[in-house]
Amino acid sequence: MVSTESLMKRIQDAFPVGKFLDVPQELYDPIEYALLQGGKRLRPLLVLLSCDMFGGNPEEAMNPAIGVEIFHNFTLLHDDIMDQAPLRRGSPTVYKKWNSNVAILSGDTMFVMAYEYVCRVAPPKLPEVLAIFNDTARKVCEGQQYDMNFETRDDVSLDEYFLMIRLKTAVLIACCLKVGAIMAGAPAADAEHIYKFGEHLGMAFQLQDDLLDTFGDSGKFGKEIGGDIVANKKTFLYVKAFELARGKTRESLKELFNHGHIRPEEKVSRIRELFSDLKVDLQTRKVIGEFLQQALLSLDKVGAGEERKTGLRNLAMDLIRREA
């Protein structure tokens, strides 16, 4: 077993930043910038932790681990254009720092790079790794489409919301864990259990993200607090609030969300107040706890010794307690 810290260190070392000599520079500079913006490197860590749990050699899973992280960063680049997001992890987004065309084409190139890394596995593993990666990539696009569709709707149900975040966020987390299992040569049933673990964890992770976007600490979060509210994003908080609100509260919510003339800061603070009154934040924490519970039940089913599961179990707990 390898410690989470040393796996994280290996990811940082192996990650292709500060190593770009490719031309044309106009294409590769924004890619390096996007990859340097970094983030938690959660997804490659999940690949390596899963591989390690199943007794595989994490080094052999490093290439697909880097591949999924580059894929994730590619989706952020394109999402930021579609969402017109000015900031990502505290610095300007690629689309804002350069322009949309740059973000489109550098993003496409990152998508190719992701495949290049994912393909660098032992040939007997290649079909299975690609099958889950292709399936995931398709679903992530579908999830982003639902997310955009929901922006102009105010009747999104909880089921629809859960479908959207499952596709947009959870399946990629699940994919990471399954790729780790495949690279370790784990039995198919275990690969499915760890996939389910990832799917539930991914749901909890996204709800935590929704919560932080509205109730987080801007200094720690790296994005402006309330961005989802300003963009009329259909978050768990939003959908749940409309489910719970009655009478005047419901009218106020509707008016605040549909009103174009209110200052963004005022909109955020008034909606946050209504959310608090409805105890939507507590509701969110409750559902996060339920998804975590389901995730841990799936982890229990995995045929590996308890001590080998510690890394993933601890990471899961940390993720739903995080503040950034």
Add this chain to the structure above:
Amino acid sequence: MVSTESLMKRIQDAFPVGKFLDVPQELYDPIEYALLQGGKRLRPLLVLLSCDMFGGNPEEAMNPAIGVEIFHNFTLLHDDIMDQAPLRRGSPTVYKKWNSNVAILSGDTMFVMAYEYVCRVAPPKLPEVLAIFNDTARKVCEGQQYDMNFETRDDVSLDEYFLMIRLKTAVLIACCLKVGAIMAGAPAADAEHIYKFGEHLGMAFQLQDDLLDTFGDSGKFGKEIGGDIVANKKTFLYVKAFELARGKTRESLKELFNHGHIRPEEKVSRIRELFSDLKVDLQTRKVIGEFLQQALLSLDKVGAGEERKTGLRNLAMDLIRREA
């Protein structure tokens, strides 16, 4: 040996249009539209013709053949956003009919679909097919970046121009031929010869495209004539004209290209006149002939009977004589 016509028919039957039941519709409708816009289906035909020439079964190359065509259509979708192109094959581009966000995300999804098809090959062929496909996809992005870089420059050399079209157009044609060779189990040396054939043919193909864009027949061409001139695209005609022009002609060319106030139709007709005076059209045909010559020399080196080469040889001739 299978006839070119019957291979083309098989491609039309196997192509995934009119078969879309996927949701969300907002994502898949533009994809179906883009795939239906069609075009010549040249790239999958090249895959199958190459496979057939090397004695393989074209049916076994059908999936990667469809994959490269979907990839090609994906690049058009994103290029049309970057180039702000209103028309493609006589109908509105996806970005114009819907919007940029739709074109970005539907394009991304097509890229995944392309990989899905490319991956559907016999597992022993998978690493080699993906190696050439990944390499090609990366180069196509680089080529598009050079193309964009050149739009704001007026000192592009012929060598730079050739590098750009090699990356943007020729390597994908070459990739198709190599994939066909791999699927047929052709010897590595032959796969390289047919790749070279494709690279030279691709250069000739792009020069023919440049020529048609300025001197073609709008009824047949499907795009507005002179689009490249209006967009200040650095075509072979442009670069060659600046190489040849002296004195007053050179000044006129420069002025016409840099002048923002002239009506597009007048710009096109006056520049076309200058191109004619400089005999740039004849020069272009000459260079097309040279690339075709080189292509046919590479085809000669392929270790297959003369009669098996007829399909590709005829197609090459047709391509440089085409009017659309």
